[in-house]
Amino acid sequence: MAERARGRGEEGPEHVFFSPHPDDVALGAYASLLGVPRGIVPTLVTVFSQSCWEFVLPVDPSRAMAVTSLRMGEDRRFARAHGADLVHLGFRDTSLRAPPGGPAEPEAAREALAARVRLALGEVLASVSEEALLYVPLGISSHVDHLLVRDAVRALRGERGVVYYEDLPYSAHHPEDEIVDYAWALGLSPRCLDMTTLWSAKLRGLSFYASQLEPQTLPAVEAHARRLGAGRGLAERVWTVAP
Numbered sequence: 001m002a003e004r005a006r007g008r009g010e011e012g013p014e015h016v017f018f019s020p021h022p023d024d025v026a027l028g029a030y031a032s033l034l035g036v037p038r039g040i041v042p043t044l045v046t047v048f049s050q051s052c053w054e055f056v057l058p059v060d061p062s063r064a065m066a067v068t069s070l071r072m073g074e075d076r077r078f079a080r081a082h083g084a085d086l087v088h089l090g091f092r093d094t095s096l097r098a099p100p101g102g103p104a105e106p107e108a109a110r111e112a113l114a115a116r117v118r119l120a121l122g123e124v125l126a127s128v129s130e131e132a133l134l135y136v137p138l139g140i141s142s143h144v145d146h147l148l149v150r151d152a153v154r155a156l157r158g159e160r161g162v163v164y165y166e167d168l169p170y171s172a173h174h175p176e177d178e179i180v181d182y183a184w185a186l187g188l189s190p191r192c193l194d195m196t197t198l199w200s201a202k203l204r205g206l207s208f209y210a211s212q213l214e215p216q217t218l219p220a221v222e223a224h225a226r227r228l229g230a231g232r233g234l235a236e237r238v239w240t241v242a243p
């Protein structure tokens with residue numbers, strides 16, 4: 001499913017934001033989204049848009065339609081408010097494939113899913129230029145849905161134009177050294193993006209995803225931003241292959 005925000009005809013490379021779940025871009029790549037040059041319509045691609053995750057265990061798969069509809073509505077309103085095109089790929093997230101507390105997802109099922117995700121993202125990228133900037137999650141905390149999206153884009157495009165944003169709120173729960181070592185092992189170098197004056201805008205952006213914000217989410221996101229700001233304010237961080 002795709003929604004167009006407005007007509008094209010803009011100058012410069014496309015900016016495509018790959019979001020494993022509705023909210024990941026608002027959480028981790030908000031500075032990058034706000035930084036898209038005026039005149040360029042960003043594209044938001046939400047990959048695992050089917051869910052029954054309501055923050056209580058056990059999950060209730062019979063709630064999948066209601067939860068999915070709620071999440072898609074939140075995503076749609078966020079995209080509209082930020083002038084972005086929106087694509088929902090409709091994959092089932094881990095709450096539906098392998099609910100927490102249950103058996104792990106079989107390896108063969110995971111591999112088949114990875115192939116389908118690669119195929120779907122390949123179709124999205126078929127109409128995206130080689131010069132495009134592609135934002136993917138870094139993969140901190142190894143959430144399988146995040147890794148599937150990251151690895152599919154890397155498999156399809158290599159490192160060219162790929163920008164890795166930090167997964168939140170997960171990154172807040174890792175020491176700085178662990179994050180840096182994880183990113184360096186991927187051959188990446190950091191860039192901090194100042195969010196100090198944009199923080200209230202980020203909170204407004206996150207408020208679109210009210211159904212996914214647990215009470216501890218915003219304090220964790222802010223704590224990570226302050227850590228990155230190193231006493232001088234608030235920041236997000238992205239990683240890229242050093243030129």
Ligand SMILES: [Zn+2]
Nearest residue numbers: 020021024146
């Ligand atoms: Zn996510």
